[in-house]
Amino acid sequence: MVTDELAMLRPLFGRDRARETILLVAHRAIDRGGAVLVTGEAGLGKTSLLADIAQRLEGWTVLRVSADSFESDLAYATVETLVRGLAALRAADGSAVGAIRPPAPEDDALTVGRLLLDAIDGLTGPVCLIVDDAQWVDEPSARALRFVVRRLSDRGFLFTAASRPQPNSVSALFDDLAATSVNHARIDLSPLTVSDTQELAEHLLGHAISRRTASRLTEATQGSPLLLSVLLGRLRDTFEQALHPAGWDLPDTAIMPLASAISAALEGADPSVRTAAEFVAVLRDPLPAPVVGTIAARLGAKVDLPGAVTRGLVLGRPRDGVLWVEPAHALLADALSAELTVERRVAIHRVAAEVLDGHRALRHRVEAADTADPRLVDELLGAALAAADQGHAEQAMSYARSAMHLATDGELERALIELGLLAMRFRLHEQILDLRPAIEALPASPTRDAVLLELRTLSRDVPGALELALRLEATPAVTPDERAIRTHVAEALPKVLMAMGDFGGVLDHLETGRVHIAECPLPEEVADPALRWLAEPDEHLVRLLGWALNSAAHARRPDLFAPLTAELDELLAHHESPAAVDALVARSRVFILGGDVERARADLARANELVRVFPSSWTAGFARTIYAHILFLVGEWDESVTLADTAVALALDETDLSCWPIALWTSSLVRAGRGGAESVAERLRSAAKADPRITGSYDGDLPFLARAELARALGRPEEQLQAAADAEAAATRASTLGWLTYRVDALAALGRAADARAAYERCAAPGLWRPYYGSLRWLEGRVLEAEGEHAAAVDAYRSAAQESRFPFPEAVAALDAGRLLTSGPTAAGGAEEAEALLEGAAATFRRLGASTYLARAAQLLDAIRSSEAGAADGERVEDPLASLTTRERQVAHALAAGMTNKEIAERLYVSVTTVNFHVRNILAKLGMRSRRELRTLAIPRRRPARGDRPVKS
Incomplete structure (x- = not known):
């Protein structure tokens, strides 16, 4: 500048x-x-x-x-x-x-x-x-x-x-x-102090004022710089007449309330300037000056808008060659409006409603309305419904809110109910939670109870929600409107039962729910337009099947799983909607509990695509969060941390807040594997602040697993064991029992062979184990090593390292095998095999960014090579990306895979400019000059060994 x-x-x-x-x-x-x-x-x-x-x-x-x-x-x-x-x-x-x-x-x-x-x-x-x-x-x-x-x-x-x-x-x-x-x-910003007022006055007046004067000015204007400037400008002449700058006394006429100070500032102005400021203050919205002039003319008023702009009472901005005006400040507008009579303000609003159109006209009609005007309430509710049918959720809610405020006792019930139905339709319940007492006070009716059912559910009043749901289900539904409401209850009741842990109750309700959904009317048969959106039988059936699948898994009813899955697949083949997201997420949980991670991944991948189109799904946050967890398990850590961080950023915008702490837990997993103690602690602290009543039912082990993994990454087995103990104390039926892996591993690392054996036997119970964090063969190897059976341990580690579903625990098994092959009784003749295993593990750790594990592999490889005759001096297996941040690693891996900057931006939910910024930083940190050099990092490199053979990574 x-x-x-x-x-x-x-x-x-x-x-x-x-x-x-x-x-x-x-x-x-x-x-x-x-x-x-x-x-x-x-x-x-x-x-x-x-x-x-x-x-x-x-x-x-x-x-x-x-x-x-x-x-x-x-x-x-x-x-x-x-x-x-x-x-x-x-x-x-x-x-x-x-x-x-x-x-x-x-x-x-x-x-x-x-x-x-x-x-x-x-x-x-x-x-x-x-x-x-x-x-x-x-x-x-x-x-x-x-x-x-x-x-x-x-x-x-x-x-x-x-x-x-x-x-x-x-x-x-x-x-x-x-x-x-x-x-x-x-x-x-706090109000100006007396000293500040003195400095401002000296600047505006050209001379100093006393502290007492400044005190009175500050009090009169509440320390507002805007009002001080206006008041000092108006009183300039009296200051100039003072015999001494510090001897001026504030006239009694200037000691007035805030609004009166503005009124005083307008004294002496041309009436047309004042009128212009008043009109702009009442209209409030930025409007073209000619439009304001038309409104004033219809009321027989003369306005000088340029004069008001010049005096700083109105803000004027040219737009497309036309002057647009608005209040210079909200406080100024409030004060000016307050000085007008109610009749004058209403007249301005009424004419504005005639001159303007659309949303603005309706808003001015609201301002001008008599609260006993039932026609306006009808018009607002009609406008709300029209906006809802066009997908304008926020505008619809605003119209309905205004209708509620204007409604008389006879109309208030309808306004409250329609506002509640809009919140149900668009998953905006958070905007009406404050209205629950008012809705509770309304006479019972099927529509009122349907609205209240969801409010009670979201308010964690599960018993109250269950009482309503059972009553709605039992009440005969005669009219199409009543049948549409009962169709909704058919899939809403299972949510309440699941919140109570009554999964058997969900299955008992299944056939009744099917019958009610089959009796759903056509939308055109529903008399009340506000209820027609409920007449979507496929939407309700898809959700019902999703809830039933989840409940079948918890209730140990495998006989139901296959037929329900087949039926849901048939529906989902031609059904994309918010309900499809909910059903896919519900089923993916079942797959995860059953150990079928690939099918869970497929469901979640589709759910995440649908969430982009239908963000109002109940489980939108869980779709992102659980998918991020799956990506962590299958070794796609960069994608996992990106999606988890996105879930954290968006979670608090969801109607259902229960996924927010889980998103934070998931976001900490990759950082734990990479040894990021600070970032893990920060996320776990944030999650701990959540009300425990809002935490969802997905794997509650995650925060403990993050703590255990961080401890293992940092080589702290005592802390790892404590995290496992804490996980056991807090375990629920939704637990995948991953903490058992870390318990066995920690006990073995501490040399507590007998305890490790007992913990392992617990894991080996039929049907219990899920190899997400480590296979049983690897755990057996850990126990055998603690017992001194090194040869058997190596065999177990070899076997575990050859599996292919979960790259990270398999790389850990290869690391353990290589470690044992380079030390102790098994070391003789095992250098070549150890080198191959360690290089495979290092390649995985390098790709994942697990730098502490990579350092261990590199240290063991150094030991092997230093012992070989003629080994190359100083050759090491290091993490070439060790100096990069997590986000820079994500960009670097994408570049190495040949992706363009635009593709990277879309993948990471960032701008192309941000990607360019990261690329420059990455090349500078790595001492490279081009993207081509960076791509060579995608190829695992090692010195050829005798009898070299491909190494699985």
């Missing part, structure tokens, strides 16, 4: 430390990303601070977007503003290669996030995204921004938001970033 530009910056008072903090984070963010959250009440200068920062970021591309309270319930309203800004930037620098597609309301957050990533990729240099008035960001935009910001956080990128202090989706996004990055700052 040039000196002249800096000189034009408006001075900030009382904000030096805040400015320095943000600029420091920005400086660090060039290399590693950063985030800043500025909070403070209205009028404390958040916008001014961010504007100051934006002008000081020399060499940065700054994207600024201000959320709008009037559009906070419009899906992707904030994103649309950002897209317009991106398009303007790209057009200005000539880099535009085509129009940026604005988001459609029916788009899911991942799709919109990818659109923004692609658009930001067209910008050069570091990028700063500033979100002002973040408390008004609509929820879909917040989800898309969460997706984008997390995937840009490790490049030259600074995310800065300004918000009022109350919790909101953007402040939650900042907390998420702060938990994973050291380069962040939260700045809470």
Whole structure:
């Protein structure tokens, strides 16, 4: 930035430390990303601070977007503003290669996030995204921004938001970033102090004022920089008349409440300027100046919008050659509106509803409405249903909420019920949990009970939910509407029974559920339009079969599994929906418990494809989480950690929060295998903060397995044994008993042969063992080694190393075999075989990034080679990627596999620019000049040995 530009910056008072903090984070963010959250009440200068920062970021591309309270319930309203800004930037620098597609309301957050990533990729240099008035960001935009910001956080990128202090989706996004990055700052703007007021007054007036005067000014304006500026400007003449700058006393007329201070600031202004400010304050929404003029003209009012802009009462921005106006500040608008009579405000809203159209017109009708207007309630509920049929969930919920607020006692029941049905339809129950007492108080009816059933289930009131579900199932269903509701209950009741652990009850209900689903009416037969979406028999049957499969496994009913699977497969062959995701996830759990990891993987792979299209599935979070666990088991660690981290980022956006701690556990597994003590501890701590009542039923061993694996990776058998003991104490029926593997291994490592043998015998019980973390042959080898039977142990290790389903435990078995072959009684004549086994293990460890295990293999190989005559000096098997971060390893492996940067970006859910950034870092760290050199790392290399033969890796 040039000196002249800096000189034009408006001075900030009382904000030096805040400015320095943000600029420091920005400086660090060039290399590693950063985030800043500025909070403070209205009028404390958040916008001014961010504007100051934006002008000081020399060499940065700054994207600024201000959320709008009037559009906070419009899906992707904030994103649309950002897209317009991106398009303007790209057009200005000539880099535009085509129009940026604005988001459609029916788009899911991942799709919109990818659109923004692609658009930001067209910008050069570091990028700063500033979100002002973040408390008004609509929820879909917040989800898309969460997706984008997390995937840009490790490049030259600074995310800065300004918000009022109350919790909101953007402040939650900042907390998420702060938990994973050291380069962040939260700045809470407090009111200006008396000293700050003195400095501001001296700047505006050109002379000093006394501390007492400053105290009275600060009190009158509540320390608001905005109001202080307005008030000082109005009182300039009285200051100039003072005999001494410090002798001025605040006139009694200036000691007034906040709103009155604004009113006083307007005194002396032309009436048309004041009227313009009042109209803009009431309309609140950014509007073209001619439209505001038309509304004013219909009310016989004269407005001077340019004059209001000049006085700083209205903010004006040109757009496509037309001046658009909006309030200069929310607090100013509130104060101005409050000074108008109710009749005047209602008149403005009423005319605005006539002049405007669509959503904005309806919103002004709501503001102007008499709460006893049943026609408007009907119109809002109709608009809600129409928006729902178009897939505009957030807009539909907003209309229904407004209808509820406007409804009289006679209409309130309908409004509450339809709002509840919308929440059921779109899995947005979290938006109506606060309404549960009101819905509980309504007269019982099938529709009310269906809404309440899901609210009770999600509120963990399982007994209450069961009572409702049984009553609904037992009540005769005569009309098509009642049959549609009963169809829904047919698959909702099993969820309640599973939450109670009554899996036999689910199976007892199965045939009754089938009958009720078979009696489902056609949508056109349902009289109530708000219920027609329930008339989807295939959707309910698919879910019912999924719940039944899961229950059959828990109830030890293998006779049911094959016919249910065949029936579900037939349905899924031509059925893609949220229910298909739920059924596939439910069945995959059964496959995992039964040891059929390949079929589980196939189901989860399909479920994850469907989740992209149907993110409102009950089990969307579990689809990502369990699949990440499967990928860990089958040795695809880079893919596993990527998907697990995505699950963590999105889990809290799910209606069902129960997968969030499980996603954190899964996210820690790969890091444990790689020896990442800090990152494992951080994730386990975060998961431990979750309410234990929300934790889902998937393998509860995972946090203990992560602890045990980390201890083994770091060579700490005592800690490994303790983690196994803790796992046993907390084990449930959903446990895969993987902790038994770590117990046997730890006991053997500690030389406790008898205890290891007893633990092994427990594992070897018929039908118990799942070889996810180690085969029985390897465990037998561990026990034999502890007992001193080295030759037998080597045979067991050899056998375990030749299996092919789980690369990591097989590499550990090969490592143990190679270790025994190079030491003790079995060492003689075993060097060649040991070298082959160790090189195979090293290749697997290198691919997985298991650096501590790789170091052990390398040390043993060094010992072998140093003992061979004429061995090459210093030849080692090292991890060539040891210096890279986890994300850089993912990119490096993808590059080595020949993937393009665009393919890598799609695979890792990041932008192409981020991939470019990582590629540069990777080549620099490895001392390479091209991608071609990096690809050679994909080929396991070793010195040819005598009688060389292929080594299985």
